[in-house]
Amino acid sequence: MSETPSSSKVIGIAGTFTVDPLALHLKKELGKNDPSFAVAPYNQITQLSFNPEQILDAPTDLLIVLWRLEDIGFEELDSFIDTIKRLRENYKGTLIVSTPPYPSTSEFDVHDLSQAASGQIAYAQALIRFTEEVKKINSVNLLNLAGLIENFGSANAHDIRKWYLYKQPYSEKFWKVIAEQMARLISAQTIPAKKCIVLDADNTLWGGIIGEDGVGGIELGQDFPGSAFYDFQKHLLHLRAQGIFLALASKNNPEDVQEVFDTHDTMVLKRGSISAWQVHWNSKVDSLKTIAAELNIGLDALVFVDDNPKEIAEVTERLPEVTCLMVPEEIAELPDLLRNTGLFDIPNMTEEDKKRADMMLAETKRKSEGQTMSEEDFIKSLELKIEVFEAQEQHLGRITQLINKTNQFNVTTIRRNADEVKALHENSDIVLLGMNISDRFGEYGLVGVVILEKADEKIWNIDSLMMSCRVLGRGAETSMLFMTGQVAAAKGAQTLCGTYIPTPKNKLVENLYKDHNFKSENDGWEIDIKDLPAPPDYVDVSLTMKEGGD
Amino acid sequence: MSDKLIDLFASILDIDPAGLNDESSPDTVEQWDSLAAMHLVAAIEEEFDIRLSTKEIMKMSSIGLARATLKDKGIEL
Numbered sequence: 001m002s003e004t005p006s007s008s009k010v011i012g013i014a015g016t017f018t019v020d021p022l023a024l025h026l027k028k029e030l031g032k033n034d035p036s037f038a039v040a041p042y043n044q045i046t047q048l049s050f051n052p053e054q055i056l057d058a059p060t061d062l063l064i065v066l067w068r069l070e071d072i073g074f075e076e077l078d079s080f081i082d083t084i085k086r087l088r089e090n091y092k093g094t095l096i097v098s099t100p101p102y103p104s105t106s107e108f109d110v111h112d113l114s115q116a117a118s119g120q121i122a123y124a125q126a127l128i129r130f131t132e133e134v135k136k137i138n139s140v141n142l143l144n145l146a147g148l149i150e151n152f153g154s155a156n157a158h159d160i161r162k163w164y165l166y167k168q169p170y171s172e173k174f175w176k177v178i179a180e181q182m183a184r185l186i187s188a189q190t191i192p193a194k195k196c197i198v199l200d201a202d203n204t205l206w207g208g209i210i211g212e213d214g215v216g217g218i219e220l221g222q223d224f225p226g227s228a229f230y231d232f233q234k235h236l237l238h239l240r241a242q243g244i245f246l247a248l249a250s251k252n253n254p255e256d257v258q259e260v261f262d263t264h265d266t267m268v269l270k271r272g273s274i275s276a277w278q279v280h281w282n283s284k285v286d287s288l289k290t291i292a293a294e295l296n297i298g299l300d301a302l303v304f305v306d307d308n309p310k311e312i313a314e315v316t317e318r319l320p321e322v323t324c325l326m327v328p329e330e331i332a333e334l335p336d337l338l339r340n341t342g343l344f345d346i347p348n349m350t351e352e353d354k355k356r357a358d359m360m361l362a363e364t365k366r367k368s369e370g371q372t373m374s375e376e377d378f379i380k381s382l383e384l385k386i387e388v389f390e391a392q393e394q395h396l397g398r399i400t401q402l403i404n405k406t407n408q409f410n411v412t413t414i415r416r417n418a419d420e421v422k423a424l425h426e427n428s429d430i431v432l433l434g435m436n437i438s439d440r441f442g443e444y445g446l447v448g449v450v451i452l453e454k455a456d457e458k459i460w461n462i463d464s465l466m467m468s469c470r471v472l473g474r475g476a477e478t479s480m481l482f483m484t485g486q487v488a489a490a491k492g493a494q495t496l497c498g499t500y501i502p503t504p505k506n507k508l509v510e511n512l513y514k515d516h517n518f519k520s521e522n523d524g525w526e527i528d529i530k531d532l533p534a535p536p537d538y539v540d541v542s543l544t545m546k547e548g549g550d
Numbered sequence: 551m552s553d554k555l556i557d558l559f560a561s562i563l564d565i566d567p568a569g570l571n572d573e574s575s576p577d578t579v580e581q582w583d584s585l586a587a588m589h590l591v592a593a594i595e596e597e598f599d600i601r602l603s604t605k606e607i608m609k610m611s612s613i614g615l616a617r618a619t620l621k622d623k624g625i626e627l
Contacts, residue, residue: 018588019586020588020589021589021592024589161602161603161607162588162603165591165604165607165608166584166588172592172595172596331563450618
């Protein structure tokens with residue numbers, strides 16, 4: 001419905017206190033994107049939840065709600081949660097709501113000895129209750145205001161003068177902190193997050209040089225500086241658990257590095273944590289290119305970490321798309337290197353993200369086995385299983401993600417936000433199809449999406465068709481098109497149409513329709529559904545349509 | 551001749567500095583509402599690296615009075 005160009009976003013801000021300073025600070029942070037702002041009148045969240053557009057006095061793309069327990073009263077927490085639920089129902093754009101900070105009122109004075117326990121407990125319970133309830137609501141992003149205040153220091157964050165004069169609790173310095181965090185949250189909605197960290201080994205994962213110091217001589221463990229490397233590895237493992245790939249680009253003898261991974265007893269990262277190995281004496285530029293190709297991701301999805309300024313300089317110069325981070329001179333700061341960078345911010349992380357790193361490991365296994373037998377025998381041995389199904393509510397998050405990040409195997413590259421996808425899901429003239437793939441090495445998960453739209457009684461049109469590149473070349477695309485045809489036929493269609501919209505990245509699918517017997521018609525492609533090529537017989541394909549459908 | 555304080559007020563109030571003088575106050579400048587007053591205080595504190603008391607803030611009900619307050623704090627404009 002709303003076709004607002006992303007270049008000129010309108011951001012709404014509302015709060016239980018005066019929130020106007022955020023607009024000024026956010027304008028500085030988001031500078032080049034030049035958003036405009038609509039600030040709701042002070043403390044009108046309830047009214048806002050019933051009619052956001054009227055209270056904001058403008059249509060907005062994104063709404064930020066800041067609030068505090070001391071403003072609403074602890075006893076009103078449940079009704080405030082209901083307000084947020086109502087706001088989510090009535091507001092169409094992206095919604096960001098803060099977590100409640102520790103109250104600044106005298107009953108909660110941290111210096112009051114008699115209150116130490118009861119105040120903390122009341123606050124902690126309220127924080128947990130609010131956070132849990134809000135996480136249950138679909139598509140509400142949380143801004144950790146409580147954590148920001150704790151990190152910045154409550155005394156520095158507050159400015160009591162401004163509170164009494166303007167009902168505005170925070171210092172300008174702290175508004176800047178909120179704005180920075182906010183800007184990260186906002187850009188995480190639009191800028192693709194990094195997908196892989198490429199690590200040097202010596203003086204990056206451990207202190208010292210393995211080729212010279214040996215497994216017993218490198219620094220890694222409980223004592224500083226080994227403890228800094230240890231903590232850095234722990235943070236890397238944490239990122240991996242969130243779906244970020246880890247890869248190695250090290251100039252070393254492969255056996256030396258493998259020995260550390262296999263035998264050093266305080267290595268946090270294991271061989272299985274690393275999705276791509278490039279350990280040899282060739283250039284790191286080549287290693288990075290190989291890693292990107294092996295993991296099927298763009299160079300712009302890589303973050304490269306090295307302690308050698310020459311390597312950093314060479315990569316910066318020759319592969320400008322790669323984000324380079326140098327190991328800090330002060331090694332105590334290494335564990336924090338990747339924190340607060342915003343590089344890995346993913347809004348509403350899905351289960352698929354968490355599984356992705358494990359799936360990639362299985363992919364490496366698939367590849368290494370593939371080298372020893374013929375390709376055809378290999379594909380047959382995969383026991384590929386493809387399930388095409390009409391999407392349910394629970395799939396919409398992942399589908400939205402694919403719609404917005406699939407670049408290469410994507411025929412039209414039409415991007416849509418969560419609300420637009422939800423609207424498609426509810427439209428009876430549109431069928432939203434998902435595709436799950438698994439094989440004997442594991443599950444890829446939901447990796448393909450088709451948006452099928454009724455053109456007239458006999459003709460259905462493929463509005464969008466996309467697939468993760470990892471699953472190509474094994475009959476997945478043929479299966480997906482075939483099943484799409486079956487769904488259209490079940491709805492009464494005889495003809496299936498599609499279009500190809502070229503982008504700099506989707507040349508891969510230029511001939512998709514042609515290769516599947518579609519005929520060129522006007523500026524698109526069409527086919528009699530009967531003529532669609534059948535999936536290869538080594539694939540186990542199934543189709544699930546909604547029960548009670550027409 | 552440009553005046554640093556007038557220019558600062560003009561940029562926060564988003565009006566032409568030529569329309570402002572030391573007599574300008576919330577009563578004579580439409581844009582100078584309570585919200586603008588809040589932004590003005592933040593801008594003055596940042597620009598001159600000072601901290602104003604609530605008493606001083608409440609006294610600054612014209613550009614001239616703001617200038618006097620700053621002078622008391624050792625900032626000559």
